[in-house]
Amino acid sequence: MIKSLRFLIAIIAILIFGIASGSEGDQQKIPVFSAHVVDQAGWMTSQEVLALNKKIINIEKEGKVRIGVLIISTVKPETIEQYSIRVAEVWKIGQKKADNGLLFIIVKEDRKARIEVGYGLEGVIPDITAKRILSDTMTPELKSSHPYNALVSGIDSAVKYAVDEPVQKQKTETTEELSIPFWDDLVTTGAKTFVVVLGVIGGILLLVGGYGESGPIFLLGLVIPIVGGAIIGVVFFTTLVISIVMASLALAIMIALGITVGGGGIAIVGGAFGGGGGSIDF
Amino acid sequence: MKKLMIIVSLLLLPFLGGCGYNTMQSGDEGINAAWSEVLNQYQRRADLIPNLVNVVKGYAGHEKDTLMAVTEARASVGSIKATPELLNDPQAFAKFQVAQSGMTSALSRLMVVVEKYPDLKANQNFRDLQAQLEGTENRIAVARNRYIKAVQEYNVTVRSFPSNLTAAIFGMKTKPNFAVENEKAISTAPTVDFGGKK
Numbered sequence A: 001m002i003k004s005l006r007f008l009i010a011i012i013a014i015l016i017f018g019i020a021s022g023s024e025g026d027q028q029k030i031p032v033f034s035a036h037v038v039d040q041a042g043w044m045t046s047q048e049v050l051a052l053n054k055k056i057i058n059i060e061k062e063g064k065v066r067i068g069v070l071i072i073s074t075v076k077p078e079t080i081e082q083y084s085i086r087v088a089e090v091w092k093i094g095q096k097k098a099d100n101g102l103l104f105i106i107v108k109e110d111r112k113a114r115i116e117v118g119y120g121l122e123g124v125i126p127d128i129t130a131k132r133i134l135s136d137t138m139t140p141e142l143k144s145s146h147p148y149n150a151l152v153s154g155i156d157s158a159v160k161y162a163v164d165e166p167v168q169k170q171k172t173e174t175t176e177e178l179s180i181p182f183w184d185d186l187v188t189t190g191a192k193t194f195v196v197v198l199g200v201i202g203g204i205l206l207l208v209g210g211y212g213e214s215g216p217i218f219l220l221g222l223v224i225p226i227v228g229g230a231i232i233g234v235v236f237f238t239t240l241v242i243s244i245v246m247a248s249l250a251l252a253i254m255i256a257l258g259i260t261v262g263g264g265g266i267a268i269v270g271g272a273f274g275g276g277g278g279s280i281d282f
Numbered sequence B: 001m002k003k004l005m006i007i008v009s010l011l012l013l014p015f016l017g018g019c020g021y022n023t024m025q026s027g028d029e030g031i032n033a034a035w036s037e038v039l040n041q042y043q044r045r046a047d048l049i050p051n052l053v054n055v056v057k058g059y060a061g062h063e064k065d066t067l068m069a070v071t072e073a074r075a076s077v078g079s080i081k082a083t084p085e086l087l088n089d090p091q092a093f094a095k096f097q098v099a100q101s102g103m104t105s106a107l108s109r110l111m112v113v114v115e116k117y118p119d120l121k122a123n124q125n126f127r128d129l130q131a132q133l134e135g136t137e138n139r140i141a142v143a144r145n146r147y148i149k150a151v152q153e154y155n156v157t158v159r160s161f162p163s164n165l166t167a168a169i170f171g172m173k174t175k176p177n178f179a180v181e182n183e184k185a186i187s188t189a190p191t192v193d194f195g196g197k198k
Helices: A001-014 A046-061 A080-091 A127-143 A147-166 A183-187 A189-211 A214-235 A236-260 B002-019 B021-057 B066-078 B085-088 B090-114 B118-122 B124-159 B164-171 B183-187
Strands: A038-041 A065-070 A100-106 A112-118 A274-282
Touching: A001 B118, A038 A046, A038 A214, A046 A065, A046 A147, A046 A183, A046 B002, A046 B066, A080 A100, A080 A112, A080 A274, A100 A274, A112 A127, A112 A147, A127 A274, A127 B124, A189 A214, A189 A236, A236 B021, A274 B124, B002 B085, B002 B164, B021 B066, B021 B085, B021 B118, B021 B124, B021 B164, B085 B090, B090 B124, B118 B124, B124 B164
Parallel strands: A038 A065, A065 A100
Antiparallel strands: A100 A112, A112 A274
């Protein structure tokens, strides 16, 4: 009975959900936004990376800008602008309503650098300014292979412009911003619906099992998102099995946590970018 | 047995979302928003042109043909009313694309010609305008890409089973898309051609 029910659901799901499209070609992968400074090309020493991280954390305490730095070897076959906007869309630097993100990208082998400016900062750092920061403050140091110095002066410069005018602060400071990268892989909204269903069922079961101290029910809360997600994943999106499983599980846990912790939101979005900024060769 | 059926029906309830109506509605709104952004950025580019032409004239006044081409392209772009309704009129949409591509080509040719004038290239006003132009072209590219993605998603929903049934019932059609993803790819003209007016 259960078997044929599952089968039936799978058939219906096949009829209803589309097949995810979209291939990546051989574009450069986007590194995980693991810290404010991601030096994938290894062009700075670890002390420099640490120092820069610290510097950015202190700047962000002021609340006007959020900064991300990426040093990568090459972005071929794309242009730096094409790669940079992809990174900005995944990293989502910046606070949601304020869109006050700045992305500094240095491409070591291609010898290009770019500052990607979030929507909210386009007023204080227009394209001309971004270009000036790059060409006047950063290029000389980049030319002589001192990316750390370049970034320090570039960031200082940018922050000066950004704090000259008050940037709209986000209204609810208590909102945590959690970016779940694999959420964006679930291209069809159909898959997202299914993930939500699995997550909600899983979350409820986790809570019931947890509070009712019922092991089996709690276990079911974990199993349903995993198994359900895996089925959908295997049936449609062979490359996205892990994404769907993780997303369902993550959502179940988030919901369980969210209800027990009692409020505060968990936003899964960040700052938006529109393609503004400047690029230079060095 | 009854209980099971009720549970099953409840479980299947979210699948009603699969008929696609809500998806298409929000998709449509997304397209309108993306289209507005495209129009904004094209307008921003058009607004840069007068200053650009003035600065270039100061140093490269002899390059009348190239400058004229840019000014004419801007006039042609300005003559088309760029509104959201363009999306519903395929002919107007095509005209709009042609005019904007013409603008891109004229600007490319201007930038090639400018290479011959180092004084112009060193001029701070010109460099500022160049930075603005580059920024705007990038924003146009980003806006176009986002529009293209929004339209693709929407069109897939409109054409896929079973949401195409819903689309037919409510009279929703596929939306027009840009012919080329990156205008610059088709507009680079390495040689400047002064011969023959079009």
